[in-house]
Amino acid sequence: MSAEISGSDDHNWLSQIVSGYLAIVFPPRIGRAAATAMPTGSFAEITGHAHGGAIEAGDQITPLVLDFFAAH
Numbered sequence: 001m002s003a004e005i006s007g008s009d010d011h012n013w014l015s016q017i018v019s020g021y022l023a024i025v026f027p028p029r030i031g032r033a034a035a036t037a038m039p040t041g042s043f044a045e046i047t048g049h050a051h052g053g054a055i056e057a058g059d060q061i062t063p064l065v066l067d068f069f070a071a072h
Contacts, residue, residue, distance in 0.1 A: 022068050024054065 023031065028045045035041035044064050049057045 022065070 023034065028043075031045070032043045035043035046053050046057050046060050054061055
């Protein structure tokens with residue numbers, strides 16, 4: 001997505017997502033806004049990690065991903 005999510009009509013499609021949707025995004029404010037726009041969206045922030053977070057913080061991220069898949 002080239003534009004930031006701002007809650008405008010340009011991103012209204014996010015409110016149409018009814019099944020699980022997992023995204024690893026940065027910066028956090030964009031992920032938070034996207035989760036807020038989705039009917040069943042949720043957001044988790046792993047602080048202190050950037051692009052390599054999935055590798056560097058696997059012990060924190062793995063349970064979140066497993067919980068996501070179990071819920072969807």
